[in-house]
Amino acid sequence: MRRILIPALTLVYLGVIFLLCFSKGPAKGEDEKAERAKEGYTGVESCQTCHFQVYEQLTKTTMGTLFLKHPPTADEKLGCETCHGPGTDHVDSGGKTFEGMVRFTKESPTPISVRNDVCLNCHQKRERLFWAGSAHETEGLACTSCHAVHTGPGITVRAQLANITVGDTCLTCHKEQVRAELQFSHHPLREGKMDCASCHNPHGTTSAKLVKGLSNKELCFNCHAQYRGPFVFQHPPVIEDCFNCHKPHGSAYPSLLKSPPIRLCRECHITYHNVNFTVGGQPQTRVNMMAGGGCINCHRSIHGSNNVNGNLFSR
């Protein structure tokens, strides 16, 4: 019953959202925008006078090309003032006041939510759909904390990052995770074959930890579908969460395991073969059997088995 009820309620919810959207017109009509453009807006030419270098940089970006040369909407025809708001007072004061303007610098008095709304007015779809309420939004991050609009080391890279690489951008706050790429077992990040955004959508997701996927396991199956199954014999921690056993950012042990193989399994399995643990201070036998892969030496198909004799994942 729950499988029908909850999805049905969600569908109804989505339907209501859809209907509501068509019951309300656009927030402001195009005419209104065009009219507004005449009030308090000074025009791109005025901005260029003092901010020539910034203007030059902007023209080289995708956004600059659209805003300054091919604005598709009345809003974007306002050029710099599309984002910064009306600048007549600013110009009239010789650049001394910023009344009514939106500024994006770290010291700006403009609330971050207002700054972000400027960006989200156009960039709320696709990856940004779940920005509101996301971990980064909750932490008070501004779009410009990670992205550069006019200038910055990463202005020419995709997504116009504030730093040259995705890793450097995330490193600002997530040092432990990013530097784990230097550990013994790691995904190929430091080799340049992946970056943080390969697995995470920093703009918000419906899943925990901003992972791309319905849950952690769907994320991992994006590349490791060989472990997806279903299998004849299934290992419960695998069908619930890959991170029960693996540390995705880096590990001292092979295959990004959380613990050495022999001990990892013992987090759940307490009755075991007589292995390399001490009893009464004396080492036990079969040390060699449990070296390296440990339990996995014999229980090889640990993610699941399609062998009818594989009930202990040994085949």
Next chain:
Amino acid sequence: MKVKIKREFLVFFLAVMFITLTCRGGIAEMDAGNYTLGGYISLGGGFLADPPLHRNAGFLEKYIPFPEGFLAETDLSLKSKDGLEYYRFWMSHPGLRDQDFLLQAGKLGVYHSEIEYDSLQHLYSTVNPFDTSIRTLVQRLRFSGYYNPTLNITLFAENDFLKRTGSQPGTYITGPGNPLNFFTYIRPIDDKQNDLKVGVEYDQPVVFQGRVSYHFSNFDNENDLVLGRQNTTNSFVALPPSNKANYVTGEGSLNLLAYKTRLTGSFSYGWLSENDLVIDRNGVTIGDPGLDDSTVNANISGVTRLWPPLTLRYSYNYYDFSNDSTMNQLLETAFGENQALFKAEHYSYLRQGVNLGADYKVNQKMAFTVGYSWKGVSRKHELGSTSSHSPQTGLRWSPTNWLSLNANYAFTDREGHNNVAFVNPTGEATQVPLTYKFYAGNLIRNNANFIAEVYPLNNVTFSLNFSIYNDNFTDSDFGIQRDRGWSAGADVSWSPHDRVALSLGYDHQQLRVKQLAATFLINDEPGLVGGDEGPTLITSDSFDTVVARADIKLIPNKLSLKTSASYSHSTSDFHNPVMPNLNESYADVDTWFNYRFNDHWDVGAGYIFQMFRISSAYERLFLRGITAAGAPGNDQSLNTLGGFYPDATAHVVQGFLQYRF
């Protein structure tokens, strides 16, 4: 140190000589009709000075080979004069195992498409005497694009194709009878994975966004050897079976402007299937299983800002994984009378979560966050359920314009039921082990994070970070008892001059896991549970990481130096006399000099140093080869050909010549 000048470097040297004879300038930006050509072409080469033995290079070449021989990188763009239409071709290391080619085309606001081919290797072992490069080559062909038929509608598609070929270390056992003996073999890998996503999105700016998409994922194990090792009785291992997954997803978001609220919802239904061959231990095909799973995922969330200083957040999520194979005839036969195991492995579960939060901005400098989360998991067949309550709080405070503090704390109380599996109530002999599912048991968690950013001078940034967690698996008689750790780090960036940028960072991380294991054996003393006579198992890991960078313009617009270095060391202490400490170290230095002849020509020279070290005890334990190809080793302390690598040091010298348009 032996230095071998290769042909590529001779070509490079001659090219540099030629460049100095060319006149300065030439073309500012190459015109091509209505288009402008930009970008660069870099050609060069690299060689290993004092190259490490191939056997020792495993870790350093785990994913990508050393950059030696002829090297090329190109990033070319073609843009229409009006700036709307663009084409881009990017290429890196053609001909090497880490080669990458990307082609993009698009028109701003109308469409974008890109196709990329790239590859990497996964080198598992170089120490096996019969196959000195046990590795898989992973090749990826990716296409993605979108098209906007109107300003509000976007059609998008993405296809990601992965092909893995090569080999992997494998093991098998020959039981029953002697199940504790394992043997190694080199397992063939030949599989493909294809993920196709298509969808349509509707965007009414500021008001509504909606998206409907379909995702089809297909994994196809092309290896005809469904078996791991052929022609050995009792040794057949099933390779990962081919499988399919489909997901249909709808997502929508609405800004209720009058209520200053944004509502978001998503719904996804997925169905998974697997119908590959099922074999037995002798390699006899039993049939096709026809297994099915399905998932339902729904999410509803909202953010309300009715009063500017206060932000309210609320969400509910629902994830239902259903195992639809419980009536499967083949499974019933496979599990035989062991229906408890059948239920334990083929179960369904429902995961739900509720999150409530409030963010109160006291003033421009300070904001508080409080939140509460509930998570519940219930598994069918009475296989355990958990309920977690987690209050959280956070503070963001910038008391001055040169100091910013961010701290948060979360407490979690998880209550689990039926997290002990496979208890034999009669105490009779059994081979089924007692299992404590740590992820379904009681847990008390404390987690705190702190970051301070300081800007004492305009050209100096300093940051401190600290985090700590403590997981107590209360009421678990055995298995994991406690998992705790902390990390601390400091970073400083300094630009003493507009031509000099320096940075230095250090992190330390300490982890400690305590487990309690039973002292009895599966086959000898079954069914005894209780007491604390089991040996205590403690694993301590510590990680130290240092990173440094320098970016110096030695001669403005002429000569620049970029260098970065990192060092990482880990120590794992198993607190056990038969498990020696595991120490691993990795260091690299990457230094580049770049000289600009004129607006178009650059020349560069680089030096890369890489070093890997591992405890010698582990080299002895883990790195022994097998005695014959595919045959069991006399000494089974080998593992298994993969996982750990020998010590290695590499020095790579590189040079390039670059032309910029």
